[in-house]
Amino acid sequence: xxxxxxxxxxxDDKKYEKLFxxxxxxxxxxxxxxxxxxxxTSKTAEELRDELRAVVDKDDKIIVIxxxxxxxxxxxxxxxxxxLNQVDF
Numbered sequence: 234x235x236x237x238x239x240x241x242x243x244x245d246d247k248k249y250e251k252l253f254x255x256x257x258x259x260x261x262x263x264x265x266x267x268x269x270x271x272x273x274t275s276k277t278a279e280e281l282r283d284e285l286r287a288v289v290d291k292d293d294k295i296i297v298i299x300x301x302x303x304x305x306x307x308x309x310x311x312x313x314x315x316x317l318n319q320v321d322f
Contacts, residue, residue: 235299236320237281239270242294251288263316265309271300273320 239256243249256262261273274281278297285295302322306314 234273234275236271236273236322237278238298238300239272240296241268243289244292246290248289255285255288263313265313271317
């Protein structure tokens with residue numbers, strides 16, 4: 234399994250609930266910032282992007298990046314840092 238950073242910009246119709254439901258369906262996630270989540274999944278980055286694409290509009294933007302060690306953060310919520318420190322990369 235891998236940990237991915239998922240970031241997005243929803244342009245016209247802000248269908249956040251559909252996107253949030255899909256991200257949460259992967260089961261192991263952390264909502265780090267307004268438009269940034271971490272997701273642990275056995276999917277590839279391309280598969281994750283394509284599955285998220287299905288719940289957003291065609292003008293919306295998504296980027297999926299595999300997270301590797303080391304990583305660093307500043308002022309993220311404690312639960313996000315805890316999640317990142319506990320997840321197996």
